[in-house]
Amino acid sequence: MKIGIFTLLYNDTPLEEVVQYVSRLGYEMVELSAWKGSNHFDLDACLTDRSYGRNLKAMLARYGLQISALNNAIAGQMVLSAADPTMAPWAPSDDPNERVQFGIREMKKTAQAAAELGVPVVAGFVGSSVWESWYIWPPDHERLYEQGWELFAGRWGNILDTFKEYGIKFALEVHPREIAYNVETAQKAVEVLGGRSEFGFNFDPSHLVWQMIDPVIFIKTFGQRIYHSHAKDSELQEDEVRRSGVIPTGSWMRPDRGFRFRVPGWGDTNWRRVLTALATVGYDYVLSYEHEDPVMSREDGCEKAIAFLRPLLIKKRLDQAWW
Numbered sequence: 001m002k003i004g005i006f007t008l009l010y011n012d013t014p015l016e017e018v019v020q021y022v023s024r025l026g027y028e029m030v031e032l033s034a035w036k037g038s039n040h041f042d043l044d045a046c047l048t049d050r051s052y053g054r055n056l057k058a059m060l061a062r063y064g065l066q067i068s069a070l071n072n073a074i075a076g077q078m079v080l081s082a083a084d085p086t087m088a089p090w091a092p093s094d095d096p097n098e099r100v101q102f103g104i105r106e107m108k109k110t111a112q113a114a115a116e117l118g119v120p121v122v123a124g125f126v127g128s129s130v131w132e133s134w135y136i137w138p139p140d141h142e143r144l145y146e147q148g149w150e151l152f153a154g155r156w157g158n159i160l161d162t163f164k165e166y167g168i169k170f171a172l173e174v175h176p177r178e179i180a181y182n183v184e185t186a187q188k189a190v191e192v193l194g195g196r197s198e199f200g201f202n203f204d205p206s207h208l209v210w211q212m213i214d215p216v217i218f219i220k221t222f223g224q225r226i227y228h229s230h231a232k233d234s235e236l237q238e239d240e241v242r243r244s245g246v247i248p249t250g251s252w253m254r255p256d257r258g259f260r261f262r263v264p265g266w267g268d269t270n271w272r273r274v275l276t277a278l279a280t281v282g283y284d285y286v287l288s289y290e291h292e293d294p295v296m297s298r299e300d301g302c303e304k305a306i307a308f309l310r311p312l313l314i315k316k317r318l319d320q321a322w323w
Contacts, residue, residue, distance in 0.1 A: 001278070001313050003231070003306055004029030004068045004288040007040050009298050015040040016059060023063035026306050030065055031123065031228075031288045034110050035074035036090050043072075043106070046113040053117050067117060068286040069171065069202075069228050072110040073124040078103030079155050080127030080148075080179065103127075104155065107170075108162040115166035121227045122163070123171045123202040126156055126189075128179035152179050153192040156199070163198040171202035171227040174218070182211055183218055190225065200225035203278075204290075205269045206234035210246060210259050215269060216277045223281035231287040231309060233267030235260055253294050261292040263301045265308035272312060279314045 005027045010018040018040070019030065032041040045052045060066060074090045081087065082099035091099045110122050130148030133141035163170050172189065174180055180189040186201065193199050203226045205215035219226065236246060236259055244258030252260065264271060287309060291301040 001275075001284050002028040002068075002286050003309055003313070004031055004286040005302065006031040006033075006071065006230070006288050006290045008033045008038070008071075009291040009301075011037075011039050019060060019063045019065055022302065023065055025302060026310065027289075027302075028065060029068040029286050029288065030060065031069045031071055031286075032067060034070045034072040034113065034122075035106070037074075041070065043109055043113055046116060047109060050116075053113075057117065067119045068288055069121045069123045070110055070114050070117075070119055071123045072107060073173070075103045075106035075110065076124035077127040077177070079107065079159070080129045080152060081131070081177075082127075084127075100155070104159055107159045111159075111163045111166045111168045111170075114168045119168075121169045121171050123173060123228050125175060125178055126152065126172055126180070128152075128177065130179065131177060134181070148179055149188060149192045152189065157193060157196075160193065160196060160198045164196070168198070169200055169227045170198055171200055173202040173204050173207070173230065175204070175207050176210070181207070182213055183221055186218070186222065190222075200227040202228040202230060203283075204230040204232055205274055206230070206232040206261055206267070206292075209234045209236070209268050212236075212246065216273050219274070219277040219281055219283075223283075226278070226281070226283050228285065229278070229283065229287050230290045231264050231305060232290045232292065233262040233264045233269045233271075235262045235267040252292070255294075260294055263291070263293045263296055263308075264289070264305050266293070266295075266304070271309065275312050275314060279317060 005022050007018050007030050034041050034043045078087055078099050082096040092102045114122050129151050130145050133145040136142040174186050180186045201222055208215045208218055240256050241258035246259050248257045289305045291298055293301050
């Protein structure tokens with residue numbers, strides 16, 4: 001298994017400078033954001049100029065790095081959440097129908113770009129047309145939430161046909177703003193898509209710990225469908241959660257939030273159990289560090305994350321019982 005990093009945290013810095021820095025720390029892979037506003041990857045350039053991808057991979061190779069995934073969470077979110085006004089900075093227009101079609105096109109283009117680069121997986125979100133109905137009151141919200149799965153299956157089934165064509169996996173990050181946000185809704189997503197192999201998960205324990213879900217249960221449930229993994233921790237502050245609860249609102253910088261994201265090793269995730277479970281199900285790809293810790297600087301996060309995780313990696317499984 002390799003330790004990678006989602007370079008979006010340094011989107012204000014040229015990619016080669018970021019690569020120089022993280023390679024010195026020992027990171028081996030980079031996850032690149034592929035949506036509008038990314039300064040580290042140009043989706044259209046990759047598809048119109050073949051030298052773009054060659055030059056990108058050559059630059060990374062000079063520093064001993066490879067691309068673990070293209071991440072297009074923004075376009076993916078638009079597929080089912082096009083009416084969300086907060087999508088405006090990335091949207092082509094105010095028309096929800098145009099936004100949906102834009103999201104679908106961009107996700108298909110991302111699959112094609114991944115194939116051009118030899119990157120096996122695209123990570124991201126799927127959105128939700130019924131997010132506000134997860135809580136089934138008034139009672140008819142239960143019916144509305146179930147109807148949302150039909151829209152999910154139709155639109156994402158269409159997108160996944162293109163992923164299949166290019167031989168690329170899509171890894172959904174189970175997340176509180178997605179139609180699939182916990183174990184049972186993730187199972188439902190697999191079910192309504194007919195169990196197709198193009199669809200799997202970008203495992204991120206921080207969103208599970210937030211809900212008091214054991215991340216190991218998620219790993220053992222989905223096993224071979226885990227195509228990518230984020231290394232991000234989260235914390236339920238013991239002295240704040242009794243007042244603020246597990247679904248606090250307001251700025252992420254508030255020190256009195258009941259829940260907050262943390263650098264791996266500084267939150268509530270038991271990483272030894274997580275890495276043991278990942279090894280047990282045969283996952284041997286990447287742990288891509290994502291920095292969203294409101295306490296530590298980006299540099300602190302990058303340095304502490306790899307220093308914590310590297311000694312825990314299982315380099316080789318035991319083949320047989322020697323005893």
